[in-house]
Amino acid sequence: MRVYLLLIWTWTRAAARYPASFALMTVAGTVTAALEVAVIWVVFSNTTTLGGFDLSEVMFLYGTSGLAFAAADLLFSNTDRISQHIKAGTLDAMLIRPVGTFVQVAADRFTPNRAGRALQAAIVLGVALARLDVPASRAWMIPVMVVCGIVIFTSIWALSGALQFLLTDAPEVANAFTYGGATLTQYPLTVYGADLVRGVTYVLPLAFVNWQPGLYVLGRADPMGLPYALRFLSPVAAATLAVVAVFAWRAGVRRYRSTGS
Amino acid sequence: MPTLHRRFLTQPPLLSLYAQLVRYGFRKHATYWGAAAAGAFTNTVFGVLRAYVLIALWRARPGLGGYDITDAVTFCFLTQAYIGPMQVFGGGLEVTQRIRTGDIALDLVRPAPLLLWSLAQDLGRAGYLFLARSLPPTVAGALLFGIVLPGDAAVWAAFAASFALGIVISFGWRYIVALATCWLRDDRGLAVMSLVLTMFFSGMMLPLVIFPEPLGTVARALPWAAMVQVPADVYLGRADVPGALAFQAVWAAVLLSLGALLTRAARRKVVIDGG
Amino acid sequence: MIDADRIGRSFRIRGTTVHAVRDLSFHVAAGEFVGCLGPNGAGKSTTIKMLTGILAPTSGRVTVAGLDPTRRRTAVAREIGVVFGQRTTLWWDLPLRDSFELVRLLYKVDRVQFRERLGELTERLGLGGFLATPVRQLSLGQRMRGDIAAALLHDPSLLVLDEPTIGLDVVSKAEVRAFLRDLNTERGTTVVLTTHDVGDVERLCRRVILIDHGRLAFDGTVDELRATVPGETSIEDVVAHLYLNSSALRTRPPRPGEDSPTATA
Numbered sequence: 001m002r003v004y005l006l007l008i009w010t011w012t013r014a015a016a017r018y019p020a021s022f023a024l025m026t027v028a029g030t031v032t033a034a035l036e037v038a039v040i041w042v043v044f045s046n047t048t049t050l051g052g053f054d055l056s057e058v059m060f061l062y063g064t065s066g067l068a069f070a071a072a073d074l075l076f077s078n079t080d081r082i083s084q085h086i087k088a089g090t091l092d093a094m095l096i097r098p099v100g101t102f103v104q105v106a107a108d109r110f111t112p113n114r115a116g117r118a119l120q121a122a123i124v125l126g127v128a129l130a131r132l133d134v135p136a137s138r139a140w141m142i143p144v145m146v147v148c149g150i151v152i153f154t155s156i157w158a159l160s161g162a163l164q165f166l167l168t169d170a171p172e173v174a175n176a177f178t179y180g181g182a183t184l185t186q187y188p189l190t191v192y193g194a195d196l197v198r199g200v201t202y203v204l205p206l207a208f209v210n211w212q213p214g215l216y217v218l219g220r221a222d223p224m225g226l227p228y229a230l231r232f233l234s235p236v237a238a239a240t241l242a243v244v245a246v247f248a249w250r251a252g253v254r255r256y257r258s259t260g261s
Numbered sequence: 262m263p264t265l266h267r268r269f270l271t272q273p274p275l276l277s278l279y280a281q282l283v284r285y286g287f288r289k290h291a292t293y294w295g296a297a298a299a300g301a302f303t304n305t306v307f308g309v310l311r312a313y314v315l316i317a318l319w320r321a322r323p324g325l326g327g328y329d330i331t332d333a334v335t336f337c338f339l340t341q342a343y344i345g346p347m348q349v350f351g352g353g354l355e356v357t358q359r360i361r362t363g364d365i366a367l368d369l370v371r372p373a374p375l376l377l378w379s380l381a382q383d384l385g386r387a388g389y390l391f392l393a394r395s396l397p398p399t400v401a402g403a404l405l406f407g408i409v410l411p412g413d414a415a416v417w418a419a420f421a422a423s424f425a426l427g428i429v430i431s432f433g434w435r436y437i438v439a440l441a442t443c444w445l446r447d448d449r450g451l452a453v454m455s456l457v458l459t460m461f462f463s464g465m466m467l468p469l470v471i472f473p474e475p476l477g478t479v480a481r482a483l484p485w486a487a488m489v490q491v492p493a494d495v496y497l498g499r500a501d502v503p504g505a506l507a508f509q510a511v512w513a514a515v516l517l518s519l520g521a522l523l524t525r526a527a528r529r530k531v532v533i534d535g536g
Numbered sequence: 537m538i539d540a541d542r543i544g545r546s547f548r549i550r551g552t553t554v555h556a557v558r559d560l561s562f563h564v565a566a567g568e569f570v571g572c573l574g575p576n577g578a579g580k581s582t583t584i585k586m587l588t589g590i591l592a593p594t595s596g597r598v599t600v601a602g603l604d605p606t607r608r609r610t611a612v613a614r615e616i617g618v619v620f621g622q623r624t625t626l627w628w629d630l631p632l633r634d635s636f637e638l639v640r641l642l643y644k645v646d647r648v649q650f651r652e653r654l655g656e657l658t659e660r661l662g663l664g665g666f667l668a669t670p671v672r673q674l675s676l677g678q679r680m681r682g683d684i685a686a687a688l689l690h691d692p693s694l695l696v697l698d699e700p701t702i703g704l705d706v707v708s709k710a711e712v713r714a715f716l717r718d719l720n721t722e723r724g725t726t727v728v729l730t731t732h733d734v735g736d737v738e739r740l741c742r743r744v745i746l747i748d749h750g751r752l753a754f755d756g757t758v759d760e761l762r763a764t765v766p767g768e769t770s771i772e773d774v775v776a777h778l779y780l781n782s783s784a785l786r787t788r789p790p791r792p793g794e795d796s797p798t799a800t801a
Contacts, residue, residue, distance in 0.1 A: 006641045014634050021447055028453035035457060039466050043314070045473040047321040050314075093625035095590045097642045098613035104642070109629070170299030176306040183310050191317035192310075257606070258592045259547070 003099055007107035008075075015111045022113065030116035033070070036062070036186060037124060051190035056131040057218055058188065063125025064142065064210040065185035068149025070118035073182075076106045076154045077114075079161035080178065082252075083171040086164070091256065101253050102158065138217050145213035148234035149185075152209050155238070155245035156181055162245070165252030177204070185209045190223045197224055205237035278373060279381040286385025290393075297393035300345055305398040308341035312406055318471075326470030332497050335409040336468050338402030339493045345394030346387040346424075347431035347488055349465055351456050353386060354379055354432075356439040357448070365443070369528045376436065376520050383432045409497060416495070419502045423492040426509040431488045433516025434459070440523045443530060464490035487512040537694050537726045538564040538587060543596035544750075545582050556582040557750040559596070564728060566693065569720045571741030572730040575779045579750040580730040584698045587728070588618050601693060614643065617687030621699035624683055628672040632663065632682045635671060636689060643690035650689060657685040661715055677708030684715065688725075695719065697729040701736055713739055734771045746778065753778065 015022050040062060044055045053061070082105055085091040094104045134142075160174030167173055181204070189197045189211045200206040207230075215222055216231040290297070315333040319325055328336065343349060356379055359365040368375050402408050411417060438455045442448035460466055463485035470490075472480055480486055487509045494500035545557040557579040564570050574580045585591040586598055589605030589612050598605060601615040618625070626635040640650045658664050661681040666674060674682060680700060687695060700716075701709045717740055719725045731737065737744055737758060744761050746754035754761060758771065765774045 003641055003644070007638060010634065010637055010641065014630055021449075024447060024450045028450055031457055032453060035461055035466065038461060042467050042472055043318055046325055046471050047318060049321060051317045089623055092585070092590050093620070093623075095609065096588050096613055096616075096618040096625065098610040098644075099642050100610070109627075167295070167299065169293075169295035172296060172299035172303050176303040180303070180306050180310060183307065187314055187317075192313045196309075196313070257590065258594075 004103045004107055007103070008110040011107065011110040012112050015113075022111070025111065025113040026116040029113050030120050033066070033117040033120050036066075037120070040186075051188040052223060053188040053190070056128050059124050059128035060132060060218065061188060061210050061214055062186045063121050063128050064145055064149065064214060065182065066121030067118060067125055068146050068209055069153050069182040069185075070114060070121050071146075071150045072153035072157060074112070074114040074118060076157045077178070078108055078110060079105050079157050080164070080171065080174050081105065081108070082161045083164040083168045086168050086256065095257070102161075102249055105161065132218070134217055135219075138219060141213050141217050145210055145217070145234055148213070148238040149209040151238035151242055152205060152234075153178070153181065155241040156204070158245040158249050159241075162248035162252035165255050181206050181209075185211065194224065201226065201230070205241055208234040208237035279377065282378060282381035283385040283388070286382035287389045288385070289382075290386045290389040294393065297345070297390060300390075301394045301397040304341045304344050304394060305401045308338050308398045308402055309405065311341070312337045312402065315467075316406075326468060327499060328468065328470065328497070331407060331409055332499070333468070334402065334406045335497060336464075336493050338399050338406075338408055339496060340463075340465050340489050341398045341402075342395035343427065343465075343489055343492070345390035346428055348387075348435060349431070349459055349463065349489070351435060351438065351452055351459065354383060354435055354439050356436065357442060360439065360442050361448075365527070366531050369524070369532050374521075375524050376517065379436060380429070380432055380517075383435075384428065387428045387432075411496065411498060413498075416498055419506070420492060420496045422506060423495040423509060426506065426513055427488045427492045429513045430484055430509060430516060433513060433520055434484060434488075436520045437516065437523060440520065440527055443527045459485050459488070462486065463488050464493065468493075484512040484516060537566045537568070537601060538562070538728065539597075539599045540583075540587075541597045543583075543586060543593040543598050545579070545586060545591060546594050555750050557586070557593075557747075560747070560750070560752050561596075562745055562752060562755055564726060566726055567720070567724050568726055568728075568743060569717075569741050570728045570743045570745060571737040572728065572745045572747060573732075573734075573737060573775060574730075574747035574753070576732075578747045580747055581698055582750075583747065584618075584696060584730060588616065588696055589613065614690065615692055616694045616696055617690070617692040619680075619683050619687045619695070619697040619700055621680065621697065621702040624671060624679055626671045626679070626682060626686055629670060631668050631670050632674070633667045635682070636686060639686045639689050645690050649691075653689055653691060654685075657688060660718070661685050662711070677704050677711070680704060680708065680712060681715075684712065688719070692725070694726045694728070697727070699730055699732065701731060701733050709733075709735070716740060734775055738771050746775075748779075 040055075040058060043050060044058070048054060050058060079102065082091070085094070085105060085108075090108075091101070091105075094101050094108075097104060129142075156177055160178050163174055164171050184192070184200065185206055189200070189207060197207065201208075201212075212222075212226075212231040213234050222228070222230075312334045315337050316330055319328070319330045319333045323329070325333075356365065356368075356375070359368055368378070371378070399408070403410075411420070434455070438451060441451055445451060462469075462480045462483050464480075468490065469477055469480045469486055471477075481490065491500065491505050491509055495502060495505050540560055540562050542559050542561050543557060544555065544559055546553050546555045548554075560579075560583065572580055572583070582591065586593050587600055587605065589600075589609035592606040600612050603612045603615070605612040626632070627638065630638070636654060639645075640647075645653070658667065661684065663678075663681060663685060666678050666682075669678075671679060671682065684697075684700070687697075695716075697716075701712055704712065713736065716727055716729075720727050727740075729736065729740075742757060744754065744756065744758055745752065746761070754764065762769065762771060762774055765777045768774045768777060
């Protein structure tokens, strides 16, 4: 972790040498992310509730998911370049270094551009909280769920990277899980089909990013009738997925080193 | 030199050249079938997610914007199907790369106009991606949610024409964005701006029929609407067909003319002034 | 320093198994300077990848500095420096100095030690003029010297170079060779390099390993190599003779432009 932080700091200093380009990309990232907010705005200009949740609640879900995703995206999404590294041969250059490949790929060509997106999500979350009036007895869950969300999304980035060791020519598949996961968690899960909700609760635990703990914060009963205890299990889900991701990544690297492709 | 060009330009090369370029564009993309399959998969997943959100919205507001739920779902999967052929996220043209490397100077002195040359290749690309990336999400949408299937052959014919025009309009826009990089130091800002405009104002994220007024009226008059919203409305039978096609044809003509003007300016800048 | 015991490496390519390296055994002692020759596709790069822990052997066992590179990749990485002539291990967009800083962090080299070592390498390799230049703007000769410096910042006991002189002009080649010779004699660093340039072998290597068709075809001194073909005095011709008589080349003629220009070197 220390090496990772030192590496990204070095890359940040390198990026700071081109301030115009840095500013441009930060603004661009923020504007792209703002599109999602524009969609929520258009939806709620037509209705007062979506899937049984009002604008403030949806903004809360969007804000928590967006903040967790943006942080994971900022820090670790470079792992989705793994197929490029394989094709360009730069993965070989990483394998001769005495540091794990995940840290190296995540830090490679790091730019802090994507911080704008986190800021934008934090603002939406702040506005939502100001409108919601969450009691302090339940607000403690908010930082917990954001941290768990970061771990879950980071694990998904790592899993998608691991998948690219198999599908080197089709890295876009990973987008369905990474960006797809971010899109899915922006809305209350009541809008999705029951099977999909079960899938993101028990298989790919996206429901633990913001939905289950979010129900607790919002003081809502689970519209799907799933067990109450689930809303406290985000740390367990995050830790489990992280372990799976570590093994998958290692298996991917092992496969690369044993097949040479 | 310029007179030589003019002589070549007034004698358009044989049509077979362009047919060849279309085939070349098709074949070139056919070699990346893995990437296309991955794209189709991702487009389908996002189609499903978007469809659920639209269903929730139309459950809350039945008949919104004149669509029923099936119309909304159909709209969603049609727009996902456009992503590949119309390259909604931008790019897809060789020109951008050629400008970056400076090889554009070679392209600009070729006897065949760059605009038509690129258009032919892009149509080939769109043809392949229609097969590889448009059909799978549409079929998946039909199986999972059920979509509108027009029974009238006239609707299908109108849709085919409208879809093709949509591709030409998308090419016209992307060509302008690509050529503009001749005058810019950093083209990434322009690429993002183009992405945001296209995504939001085409109907790619939400149908333009539910945009609050006056934003909706403005959006429906812009060229991006002619790419995504209009062909979808033609398919759903919710458009005045001659009017819709005329609207698209006008935008296609405007964008292609602008593209031709930019090409001439680029030639002056790159070939005559030496970049 | 290196112990390769009957190592083999096969790949599955479209259903058929290709043996890139088979039954290769050799030993390199500390302080040696070994050149590895062989026609294109003979298995040199595969061997280098197995020594450096990039690829795991499919059979046999290799130890580098007493460690198994397959199982203890990061520990081996700390002991060795690696240079790929065909592609840089530096970062295209960064100035050379920043690339070195990243290498320092990756190898956890102490700051004081790093400054001292970099100063020495800068002087020896003449990097001073382009430390602030992004790697993508360096000439091939400059880039190669930068790559060599990067591989030595953590002061490894073994330096492995895959075609370090490929594409270099006469002057750059001479500079790289002089540096490697001094590194070996003065610092005692073990050096193993692959090359197509027999000039490298003649001027640098006390020992030559020739790999052909994935097997060890020759292992001995340069003089012993010369003696394998009676009547030939130039190493260039001896090597050409050996390559031409190899079964690998008779079944597959070299494609145009595939070989490095040994004839003009």
